[in-house]
Amino acid sequence: MSVSVLPPASAPDTVEPVRESRRERRRRERLEEQDSNIPVELYGLRRGTVPFLTSLAFLFAIFTLVPIAWIIINSTKNQANIFETFGFWFARPFSLFHNFSLLFQNVDGYGTYIQWFGNTALYAVLGGGGAAALAAFAGYGFARFSFRGSRVLFYMIIAALLVPITALTVPLYLTYAKAHLINSLWGMVLPSMISPVGIYLMRVYVDISVPRDLIDAARIDGAGELRIFFRVALPLMVPGVITVLLLSIVAVWNNYFLPLLIFNINSRYPLTVGLGLWSLRAQNSGNAQLFPMLVTGGLVTILPLIALFLLLQRYWRGGILLGSIAN
């Protein structure tokens, strides 16, 4: 193609961009922004994969949220409406506050909700906190020290994951009876502090988040091993520790089997066993007043966990290590 040296005809074209209207510019900017984003197709996913996965996630969200919606709606109803009105919509009278106030009373004579709530909170804080602390120590030890038998010990911890708790009922009960741990706070807390999953998670987490060179550097800098753990390693392990803490607290909070086994005094019950007892009484003794209390109690039981997750969410952010180690 021959190009003229003096193209008078194309001169207006060169002025064109100046006269670009605001609408055209917006359109151009939008297109440019689209170009700067890597389109999903380039990730190598097949067409339709993203909408399909999004729909799956959406279905799962509905599946999870429906029971929560039900419990919120029905905690506002009185005894009759729970059974007689449509389960997924509100009905008058609004009884939430009345139901809530019942949780502070020993209505049935078999225990007060708020006391069980306090028990659960205590067990969860001691057990979950202890589990997170032990898992942090043990995970760090397994990840960063090689000592005689470390491998065998670790495999034993993994193996402990495989033993179903029901298989341990009889030996656990007999041991507890001999050790005077029946109806004891420590009977509940001590086993809760042992978290094989937590130890495993922490080991993996330390492996990727606490570089060996960093520990070596601290040793060269004259720090003792305890100081290295608390001053150098632990700050880097925080997201992992928080994760383990949440998992352990949830595990203790929801634990039904262990407290059922070791407590036979109502005032020591955690929420799980207490609500279970109420449920049984509501069905068998005909104390129908217990149903709204059960629903409201269920709602109050899950609220602290939701709050905890939201509260600690920010500790999950990654990239804390950025800049410590080159590349």
Place this chain on the structure above:
Amino acid sequence: MSTAISLRGLTKVFATGVTAVSSLDLSVDDGEFVVLVGPSGCGKTTALRMVAGLETITSGSVAFGDRVVNGVSPRHRDVAMVFQNYALYPHLTVYQNIGFALANKGVPKSERHSRILATAATTGLSELLARKPRQLSGGQRQRVAMARALVRSPAVFLMDEPLSNLDAKLRVAMRSEVLSVHRASGAATMYVTHDQTEAMTMGDRVAVLRDGVLQQYGTPRSLYSTPANLFVATFIGSPEMNLYEAGVCADGSLTVGSQRLALPAGSVPAGYQGRKIIVGIRPEDLGDPVSAGPDVAAALCVDVRLVEVLGSEQHVYFSVDATPAGGDLAAAALAAAAPDGVARVGVGAGIRPGNQVRFGIDADRLHFFDPDTGLAVRPG
């Protein structure tokens, strides 16, 4: 001058059975800058980590002055170390990073403060003390790592490839910074690198390691001018030394391929008459081709394949009718396609690819190696 660090028969055998370091003897004088250099996997970092106390010693000893420190934990050895990846504490500020070692030692806060500020000033970090490592550039992180070691005024300073994560330009600039820091501190320094240029430019003395065995220990100049064996000869110097198999005639002249180099009497090691020998010629020792007329007796005739002009000089890659020697098998495999040698000449010489050129050879500047042992042999 007294000895600051001495290694005696230092050996490391890993649990896997791999011998990383094999009876290493080395001494570093007070205030000396010693570079351990070798290809990756030669055991130089392992040796350094044993000196630091981060690696157990299989046999042999490490002594600081007269004190053997084999069983002493790193925190009680009073060594400072700069790691290849800097290993800065990511959650601490630059100020806290530098002060960490002092805090561990229980240095009073006011003294700590003044020492941190002084060190930051010498390493150019005064403006950055409040930053976290992730807010720093590569060169700045490197400086923090240096400052962290420097603030302790240690007796022994260890550096494990501290410049290898920097880009080429910064690396050259940091070389002189590291040296000025070394001079300011006056500590005996062991510096590990795989870069022979770094070793040559920085070291008071250089130790060349290969497969855990010390090949040669001496000043950069002595390594360059009198390499102890083929490995050192090829490892030190860039471009590499040219090595050829040669025959030694009864009259003392050499045959390289089909060419005969008539050398003055006594310039070839005795005892090799009628045998093979390996002859080494540094690229810059291939004399100016213009002056090497046909009357020059000792000259190497080559075919020019490629000319690299570097501004002040040019590298002439050539093929020659001779068997290249030395180097390892991998290099030999590559050599099938690669040129047989390289010469470093001034830009004035009008050499073009395809030319045939005669390089004059100075008998005094030839290196000779035994073909069986690879060790250097010298005439006379």
